[in-house]
Amino acid sequence: MTKKEKLLHQSLKLIHEKGFKATTIRDIAASMDCDVANVYNFIDSKQGLLESHLFSINEEFHLRFDEINNSSFEPIEKIKRIVGIYIDLTFAKPYQASLLVNEWRHLKEPKLSRFIKEREKFEIKVKKLIKQGIKDGSIRKVDVDIATYTLLSSVRWLFNKVASGNLKVNRIEVEKQLLDFVLCGLTV
Amino acid sequence: MTKKEKLLHQSLKLIHEKGFKATTIRDIAASMDCDVANVYNFIDSKQGLLESHLFSINEEFHLRFDEINNSSFEPIEKIKRIVGIYIDLTFAKPYQASLLVNEWRHLKEPKLSRFIKEREKFEIKVKKLIKQGIKDGSIRKVDVDIATYTLLSSVRWLFNKVASGNLKVNRIEVEKQLLDFVLCGLTV
DNA sequence: TAAATTTATCAACAAACGTTGATAAAAATA
DNA sequence: TATTTTTATCAACGTTTGTTGATAAATTTA
Numbered sequence: 001m002t003k004k005e006k007l008l009h010q011s012l013k014l015i016h017e018k019g020f021k022a023t024t025i026r027d028i029a030a031s032m033d034c035d036v037a038n039v040y041n042f043i044d045s046k047q048g049l050l051e052s053h054l055f056s057i058n059e060e061f062h063l064r065f066d067e068i069n070n071s072s073f074e075p076i077e078k079i080k081r082i083v084g085i086y087i088d089l090t091f092a093k094p095y096q097a098s099l100l101v102n103e104w105r106h107l108k109e110p111k112l113s114r115f116i117k118e119r120e121k122f123e124i125k126v127k128k129l130i131k132q133g134i135k136d137g138s139i140r141k142v143d144v145d146i147a148t149y150t151l152l153s154s155v156r157w158l159f160n161k162v163a164s165g166n167l168k169v170n171r172i173e174v175e176k177q178l179l180d181f182v183l184c185g186l187t188v
Numbered sequence: 189m190t191k192k193e194k195l196l197h198q199s200l201k202l203i204h205e206k207g208f209k210a211t212t213i214r215d216i217a218a219s220m221d222c223d224v225a226n227v228y229n230f231i232d233s234k235q236g237l238l239e240s241h242l243f244s245i246n247e248e249f250h251l252r253f254d255e256i257n258n259s260s261f262e263p264i265e266k267i268k269r270i271v272g273i274y275i276d277l278t279f280a281k282p283y284q285a286s287l288l289v290n291e292w293r294h295l296k297e298p299k300l301s302r303f304i305k306e307r308e309k310f311e312i313k314v315k316k317l318i319k320q321g322i323k324d325g326s327i328r329k330v331d332v333d334i335a336t337y338t339l340l341s342s343v344r345w346l347f348n349k350v351a352s353g354n355l356k357v358n359r360i361e362v363e364k365q366l367l368d369f370v371l372c373g374l375t376v
Numbered sequence: 377t378a379a380a381t382t383t384a385t386c387a388a389c390a391a392a393c394g395t396t397g398a399t400a401a402a403a404a405t406a
Numbered sequence: 407t408a409t410t411t412t413t414a415t416c417a418a419c420g421t422t423t424g425t426t427g428a429t430a431a432a433t434t435t436a
Contacts, residue, residue: 003383019293021209025424037426038384046424076375102290106210130374139374143357146365147374149349154342161337169331177334185373186318186327186335187264191413213394225396226414234394 004042006032011049012095016163020050020099020106051111054104057096058115061089062122069125075133076183082126083155083182084175090158091171097159123148151182192230194220199237200283204351208238208287208294239299242292245284246303249277250310257313263321264371270314271343271370272363278346279359285347311336339370 001009010031014023025046029036043049064085068078090097104115127148133139155178161167167174189197198219202211213234217224231237252273256266278285292303315336321327327335343366349355355362 019207019209021207022294024422026422034383035385036424037386040425041383079374105207133374137376140368140372140376142368142374143361143365145356146362147369149345150342150366150369151374153345154338156344157337157341168333173331174334177331178338180328180330181335181338181373182369183373183375184328185369185371186267186321186330186339187371188325188328212392214392222413223415224394225416228395229413 003032003034007039007042008053012053012099015050015053015103016095016098020103047108050099050103050106053096053099054107054115055111057089057093057100058118061085061100062118064089065122065125069129074138075129075136076138078129079126079133079151080179080183082129083179086155087158087171087175087178090155091162091174094159094162098163101156101159123152126152154178154182191220191222195227195230196241200241200287203238203241203291204283204286208291235296238287238291238294241284241287242295242303243299245277245281245288246306249273249288250306252277253310253313257317262326263317263324264326266317267314267321267339268367268371270317271367274343275346275359275363275366278343279350279362282347282350286351289344289347311340314340342366342370 007028011023011028014027014031018027025039026036029039065082068081068085071078073081104119105112107115127144130139130142130144130147130151134141134144158174158178169177195216199211199216202215202219206215213227214224217227253270256269256273259266261269292307293300295303315332318327318330318332318335318339322329322332346362346366357365
């Protein structure tokens with residue numbers, strides 16, 4: 001692991017734990033046992049660090065999302081696989097997933113607006129999937145907005161448990177249980 | 189509305205929008221059009237402001253939660269009503285609900301540990317409810333941990349929509365749709 | 377080995393931060 | 407009205423913040 005990779009990893013961990021605003025350059029320097037000024041050999045600015053972290057994971061997710069969304073699978077199968085890639089990504093990169101949920105609001109304009117716009121476009125695509133599922137009879141006649149927000153929200157605890165190592169079951173079982181929950185609910 | 193009430197309201201709104209660390213005393217002063225030093229006629233410290241906001245809403249929720257949990261309703265009925273009071277509270281106090289989700293980590297010791305401990309106790313109670321529901325046959329044989337985290341997480345988008353006024357349906361319909369989701373899932 | 381590039385060290389900057397003290401105006405109480 | 411309490415104003419404090427410049431050591435390349 002090069003020094004730059006270590007910096008990226010440590011900064012991700014710190015931002016996940018303390019939040020972007022509460023994480024100082026001095027924190028990052030201390031975590032990798034180097035001088036404060038030395039950090040700037042690897043990054044341009046603190047803000048730029050956040051941007052690169054956020055947009056790399058954001059692009060990765062949306063690329064994989066679009067692969068599924070542009071396929072000819074049934075809506076319900078698309079939704080299953082989208083949950084799947086979110087779980088995949090969260091297990092592979094829990095800290096980045098954390099930033100995607102919690103820290104994007106510390107972006108500055110115009111990057112902030114760009115991020116929000118991409119997020120809204122993504123939400124609209126999910127809503128469309130649910131509408132199609134209702135139309136073809138595979139999904140109940142739910143309120144599309146509420147179902148979308150609840151669906152997207154229901155997986156947003158996972159990165160915390162993965163990051164802290166407090167997860168007893170493996171990736172496959174998480175996917176099984178989560179899909180059962182969002183498709184069938186709690187009751188028998 | 190007294191000046192102190194206005195301060196509490198404005199600070200809540202700002203902390204919800206920008207986050208606790210990104211909200212400065214000068215922001216709060218500006219939002220209520222008064223001098224910076226003037227703020228300290230109403231609060232002891234910025235940290236104390238966060239603490240009072242957090243613990244008042246936290247206590248309110250846990251009091252109402254325990255009322256239900258200590259009743260003799262069936263587990264599944266308890267879960268329904270717990271979702272109900274969360275929705276209630278979120279509609280009544282969306283900004284406080286936001287802080288409860290996003291800003292508690294900026295508490296300092298020993299308040300931070302106290303908050304986390306109360307949160308863990310709450311989670312254990314919910315897990316117990318799900319276990320009982322599985323035992324009495326009203327809940328599927330789910331993984332208790334995953335079901336608990338997913339259940340609790342699934343309602344955590346609501347405060348955002350209520351706070352921003354971007355919610356087309358009313359409180360009752362939200363409750364109906366959310367309960368359908370967590371009990372029956374998306375599929376027919 | 378010589379030159380060039382990368383990494384490390386030190387001190388310091390300007391700006392933004394939470395907070396305070398002294399004091400004046402305004403409002404409430406007696 | 408006189409007195410007490412509440413609210414407002416101004417300037418300033420000590421820290422912490424992100425960031426920079428000059429320079430030395432270490433490493434890589436030629």
